[in-house]
Amino acid sequence: MRISALVTSITIIMIVFFLFREGVGIFKSPSVEKGYVIAVNKSNAVETLNSTQLKNIYDQEITNWKTLGGKSQEITVFRVEDITNYYSEEELGANMEYLPAKISEVLAKTPGMIAFFPSTYLVKNFKGKVLPLKNISVANFLGGTEWFPTAQPSAQFGAWPLILGTLYVSLIAILLALPLGLATAVYLAEIADKRTRNFLKPVIELLAGIPSVVYGFFGLVVIVPILKNTFHLDSGQSGLAGGILLAIMALPTIITVSEDALHNTPNAMREASLAMGASKWQTICRIVVPYSSSGITAAAILGIGRAMGETMAVLMVTGNAAVVPHSIFEPLRTIPATIAAELGEAPQGGLHYQALFTLGCILFIMTVSANLMAGYISKKKRLA
Amino acid sequence: MKISINQRKRYTQNIAFWIFRLLSFMVVAILFIILCFLIYNGIKVISWDFLTQMPEDGMTKGGIYPAIIGTLCLIAGSMVFAFPVGVLSAIYMNEYASDGWIKKLLNQMTSNLAGIPSIVFGLFGMALFVNKFGFGDSILAGSLTLGLMVLPVIIRTTEEALKAVNDTFRHASLALGSSKWQTTRRVVLPMAFPNIITGVILSIGRVSGETAPILFTVAAYFLPRLPHGIFDQVMALPYHLYVIITSGTNIEESRPIAYGTALVLITIVLIMNLIANAFRRYFGKKVKMN
Amino acid sequence: MHKIETKEINLHYGNFHALKGINLVAKENTVTALIGPSGCGKSTYLRLFNRMNDLIDNVEISGQVLVDGEDIYGRKVQVDDLRKKVGMVFQKPNPFPKSIYENVAYGLRVNGINDKKFIEERVVSSLEQAALWEEVKDKLNKSAFELSGGQQQRLCIARALAVQPSVLLMDEPASALDPLSTSKIEELIHTLKKDYTIIIVTHNMQQAGRVSDYTAFFYMGTLVEFNETKIIFTNPKNIQTQNYITGRFG
Ligand SMILES: Nc1ncnc2c1ncn2[C@@H]1O[C@H](COP(=O)(O)OP(=O)(O)OP(=O)(O)O)[C@@H](O)[C@H]1O
Ligand SMILES: [Mg+2]
Numbered sequence: 001m002r003i004s005a006l007v008t009s010i011t012i013i014m015i016v017f018f019l020f021r022e023g024v025g026i027f028k029s030p031s032v033e034k035g036y037v038i039a040v041n042k043s044n045a046v047e048t049l050n051s052t053q054l055k056n057i058y059d060q061e062i063t064n065w066k067t068l069g070g071k072s073q074e075i076t077v078f079r080v081e082d083i084t085n086y087y088s089e090e091e092l093g094a095n096m097e098y099l100p101a102k103i104s105e106v107l108a109k110t111p112g113m114i115a116f117f118p119s120t121y122l123v124k125n126f127k128g129k130v131l132p133l134k135n136i137s138v139a140n141f142l143g144g145t146e147w148f149p150t151a152q153p154s155a156q157f158g159a160w161p162l163i164l165g166t167l168y169v170s171l172i173a174i175l176l177a178l179p180l181g182l183a184t185a186v187y188l189a190e191i192a193d194k195r196t197r198n199f200l201k202p203v204i205e206l207l208a209g210i211p212s213v214v215y216g217f218f219g220l221v222v223i224v225p226i227l228k229n230t231f232h233l234d235s236g237q238s239g240l241a242g243g244i245l246l247a248i249m250a251l252p253t254i255i256t257v258s259e260d261a262l263h264n265t266p267n268a269m270r271e272a273s274l275a276m277g278a279s280k281w282q283t284i285c286r287i288v289v290p291y292s293s294s295g296i297t298a299a300a301i302l303g304i305g306r307a308m309g310e311t312m313a314v315l316m317v318t319g320n321a322a323v324v325p326h327s328i329f330e331p332l333r334t335i336p337a338t339i340a341a342e343l344g345e346a347p348q349g350g351l352h353y354q355a356l357f358t359l360g361c362i363l364f365i366m367t368v369s370a371n372l373m374a375g376y377i378s379k380k381k382r383l384a
Numbered sequence: 385m386k387i388s389i390n391q392r393k394r395y396t397q398n399i400a401f402w403i404f405r406l407l408s409f410m411v412v413a414i415l416f417i418i419l420c421f422l423i424y425n426g427i428k429v430i431s432w433d434f435l436t437q438m439p440e441d442g443m444t445k446g447g448i449y450p451a452i453i454g455t456l457c458l459i460a461g462s463m464v465f466a467f468p469v470g471v472l473s474a475i476y477m478n479e480y481a482s483d484g485w486i487k488k489l490l491n492q493m494t495s496n497l498a499g500i501p502s503i504v505f506g507l508f509g510m511a512l513f514v515n516k517f518g519f520g521d522s523i524l525a526g527s528l529t530l531g532l533m534v535l536p537v538i539i540r541t542t543e544e545a546l547k548a549v550n551d552t553f554r555h556a557s558l559a560l561g562s563s564k565w566q567t568t569r570r571v572v573l574p575m576a577f578p579n580i581i582t583g584v585i586l587s588i589g590r591v592s593g594e595t596a597p598i599l600f601t602v603a604a605y606f607l608p609r610l611p612h613g614i615f616d617q618v619m620a621l622p623y624h625l626y627v628i629i630t631s632g633t634n635i636e637e638s639r640p641i642a643y644g645t646a647l648v649l650i651t652i653v654l655i656m657n658l659i660a661n662a663f664r665r666y667f668g669k670k671v672k673m674n
Numbered sequence: 675m676h677k678i679e680t681k682e683i684n685l686h687y688g689n690f691h692a693l694k695g696i697n698l699v700a701k702e703n704t705v706t707a708l709i710g711p712s713g714c715g716k717s718t719y720l721r722l723f724n725r726m727n728d729l730i731d732n733v734e735i736s737g738q739v740l741v742d743g744e745d746i747y748g749r750k751v752q753v754d755d756l757r758k759k760v761g762m763v764f765q766k767p768n769p770f771p772k773s774i775y776e777n778v779a780y781g782l783r784v785n786g787i788n789d790k791k792f793i794e795e796r797v798v799s800s801l802e803q804a805a806l807w808e809e810v811k812d813k814l815n816k817s818a819f820e821l822s823g824g825q826q827q828r829l830c831i832a833r834a835l836a837v838q839p840s841v842l843l844m845d846e847p848a849s850a851l852d853p854l855s856t857s858k859i860e861e862l863i864h865t866l867k868k869d870y871t872i873i874i875v876t877h878n879m880q881q882a883g884r885v886s887d888y889t890a891f892f893y894m895g896t897l898v899e900f901n902e903t904k905i906i907f908t909n910p911k912n913i914q915t916q917n918y919i920t921g922r923f924g
Binding site for chain 2 (some may be wrong): 001002004005006007008009011012014015018022168172179180181183184186187188191192200202203204205206207209210211212213214215216218220222248251253255277279280281282302305308309310311312315327336339340343344348356357362363364368370371372375
């Protein structure tokens with residue numbers, strides 16, 4: 001029995017353990033998949049490269065070694081398939097058996113070359129210089145603006161657009177849901193008569209029971225087309241669509257929690273106010289709502305927490321573009337949606353896999369802090 | 385004409401109340417619109433065959449039988465795990481643990497667990513059950529993941545149920561010389577049982593609707609047969625719905641199937657919620673969630 | 675004309691007959707104490723005068739309640755106005771979660787008064803009347819919750835006085851307080867009598883004896899005896915009254 005009681009704690013500890021074990025792994029490795037190497041000519045002065053630099057080189061955005069602290073020299077980009085530009089098929093052998101040697105040779109011949117190839121092609125007396133690569137840094141992961149986990153040679157793990165996307169959608173959701181939810185809570189707690197209240201409360205709780213895929217489905221076939229037509233968008237799949245959907249989904253939480261808070265206002269407060277000649281409405285505005293403000297804040301934060309973690313609905317209606325969003329009409333992508341969409345394709349144990357776990361850690365931290373904050377705020381008031 | 389302060393107060397109040405009434409009914413209207421939309425479109429598709437046939441033609445025709453069975457398997461599997469563990473845990477916290485930091489910690493952990501997003505459970509389930517324990521994508525892995533997810537629901541409802549049992553019954557039983565465990569088993573649990581069941585029903589509703597935790601632990605994209613054992617993959621209603629509206633072979637043609645699936649899904653979930661509500665009302669003491 | 679008068683008041687909570695044909699009058703600038711065992715209907719009766727019972731579902735009232743000769747349950751009466759005229763102090767101190775100043779100013783503000791200077795004057799005079807001014811004049815902007823229980827109760831009295839009622843209803847105003855605070859409240863009642871008509875519910879016989887001019891003894895929803903306090907306490911006509919006052923039940 002004691003063990004059962006500990007299951008929740010153990011689960012949390014294990015979640016943290018697994019999430020972080022896999023998630024931290026990514027900071028211990030460079031952004032080039034294991035089994036591949038980056039090599040340059042021996043004369044090259046550049047000692048190491050990080051993922052952004054590598055990407056810029058291969059995207060031809062950096063074309064001279066001087067930019068990277070080397071000699072002024074054109075960069076020649078080399079991938080394995082480029083070998084045919086340098087050697088004929090006979091020279092490589094019928095089964096490409098001379099390929100490794102030739103890679104070594106071409107690298108030695110071309111001073112400005114950078115080569116990306118599988119490490120199995122490294123010959124014994126390799127005539128180039130294998131570059132040690134910088135590990136992916138936390139700052140790079142959190143602050144990087146490009147999420148392109150399958151890029152070659154260097155995957156790009158910039159979680160910033162995803163973090164921003166998550167916050168952005170949740171914010172839209174809460175801005176829409178809070179006024180509506182608070183109004184409903186006030187109506188239920190203070191204005192409605194018993195019968196209306198007893199009818200509406202269960203109905204609203206039902207709203208919480210509808211699965212998120214179903215909401216997503218509804219969003220996809222109803223909300224998205226409406227947005228598309230109203231605002232003449234290329235596609236209605238956008239931050240706004242996600243926000244609206246999440247707002248609908250967050251409503252029950254916000255309503256129930258803030259209704260509870262309003263309900264907990266001592267009757268003595270209400271009576272005292274009414275006995276002074278205040279109207280019911282004045283009592284609500286000036287006494288009941290201020291008195292329950294911490295509970296309402298907690299409700300809002302809980303709502304944000306829920307919205308941040310919501311996966312399926314968001315995945316289906318936000319369009320999933322991993323870019324920093326500039327307007328609510330643009331597609332965006334959230335952390336949970338990224339995990340759901342990409343984990344199936346990420347080979348277990350690989351960089352991409354680890355990166356998704358790192359995203360899981362970030363999400364975990366975001367939601368747990370939201371929950372703790374909500375708990376703290378509502379507890380603080382209870383003492384007062 | 386000068387209006388008196390009392391009139392002004394009354395006007396403001398009336399206007400404000402009407403606005404609030406309107407907003408509240410808007411919220412309820414949203415729910416009804418969603419429900420009616422899904423029912424209206426789904427009801428045309430539902431038939432006995434739809435419920436009992438395998439999917440056909442790249443999931444654009446046929447039924448959703450394997451998904452229904454899959455979801456039932458997951459419900460059963462997760463409850464087999466979560467029910468005993470959750471109830472025992474709640475009993476420990478409520479009947480045995482003293483009011484010290486341990487209880488506080490357990491409480492805190494339970495509410496934290498409730499706040500973890502379902503996709504994180506999915507990640508965790510994949511890392512632990514699928515990969516570490518080597519269960520592979522299987523009913524076992526999926527059920528355990530879902531079971532952990534609904535654990536807080538069961539713990540909370542059970543706790544409330546136990547708290548609702550008046551202490552006098554406990555004392556009476558203890559005074560007769562029963563041990564604590566006997567008291568709990570023979571007196572407290574039977575009295576709390578209806579409310580505990582409420583928690584189970586609510587969890588079943590939750591389990592049948594969740595997609596994110598099963599994405600990588602059990603759900604099969606297309607598997608037109610019934611599972612052979614707990615290490616088999618299954619289709620599941622929510623994932624099936626997701627698949628046929630986002631990545632099916634022919635999204636347009638599978639629309640009707642999607643409406644049908646959605647309707648089946650919400651029917652299960654809503655019926656579970658309604659039963660839970662009825663239980664609560666019937667057995668008096670209201671069990672609070674959140 | 676009497677300040678307050680009730681004629682044949684019957685009140686039902688659903689099926690429960692809580693007040694049974696109460697007739698009572700109170701003269702201006704007197705203190706009337708309502709006494710009686712728990713559950714006999716004192717609070718219910720008190721709450722008739724500012725129509726607080728209206729807030730409860732399922733209440734049915736018949737008979738007349740007159741304040742200054744006017745039936746306060748009449749159709750023309752506006753409850754807001756009535757409640758300005760009939761102030762109330764509750765059993766437990768219940769200040770609002772606001773500053774001391776704002777607590778006292780509340781009644782003025784909700785009744786549409788915005789004149790800063792006027793409000794300030796009224797706040798000061800109300801606090802002075804409630805014998806609280808000296809203790810709080812330096813911390814008017816502090817939260818009302820920082821005051822002691824007795825101070826909070828006097829703040830609630832000041833809050834009620836600020837809208838200048840002519841009747842003050844007090845439901846066991848000192849029952850949650852220590853003896854020192856209690857005696858302060860009693861002194862206060864004494865001085866307030868000059869300007870207000872006060873009805874006070876109390877369980878404390880000595881208190882009723884000390885502060886009131888008239889005493890009404892309630893029992894199971896009926897008004898058993900009503901007379902000058904002196905007479906009730908020295909020479910009650912009814913045996914039940916006598917038993918209650920001498921502490922044989924209640
Ligand atoms: N809201 C209500 N609904 C139903 N019955 C009520 C309600 N309020 C009071 N009663 C009943 O009316 C009777 C009188 O109540 P009231 O509060 O007036 O008593 P009281 O004399 O003030 O008692 P106490 O000295 O304990 O304050 C009691 O029997 C009580 O149970
Ligand atoms: Mg009373």
